[in-house]
Amino acid sequence: MSTEKRNRFRRVLVTGALVLGVAAGSYGVAAAASGTDTSPSSGTTPQTAPAAPDPQNPWGGQRSDETPLTGDALASVKAAALDKVPNATIVRVETDADGHAAYEAHLVKADGTPATVYVDKQFNVVGVETR
Secondary structure, three states: OOOOHHHHHHHHHHHHHHHHHHHHHHHHHHHHHHOOOOOHHHOOEEEOOOOOOOOOOOOOOOOOOOOOOHHHHHHHHHHHHHHHOOOEEEEEEEEOOOOOEEEEEEEOOOOEEEEEEEOOOOOOEEEEEEE
8 A cells, every 4th residue: 555545544434533533522511501311321221310319318418519528517407407306316417508598407307208408597497397
């Protein structure tokens, strides 16, 4: 094969690889933006619905717009939540981005029912949501 043909072949090969890479990357970005699951474990059908919540964590994972509490704020919100819902198990305590209150405590009541206790900045319970 002549040098010119070899160079042309390499250019075609490199161009094809670049086009394929850009196409695959664009598909990945589009799939991520749409929330579909394109992982090999998902099979051939994209999965758009979230998985069923864990019975011990029915609220799902930590949201990126809510911050876990620490220190005195954590202790105060826990105390207020457990005072309102005795014998419950605290699962997570964080800021509340939904506007119900300043803070929220996710917990599981003694009967297994999930609940969220909303607490204001003065550590007063302003609401309880059960499911």
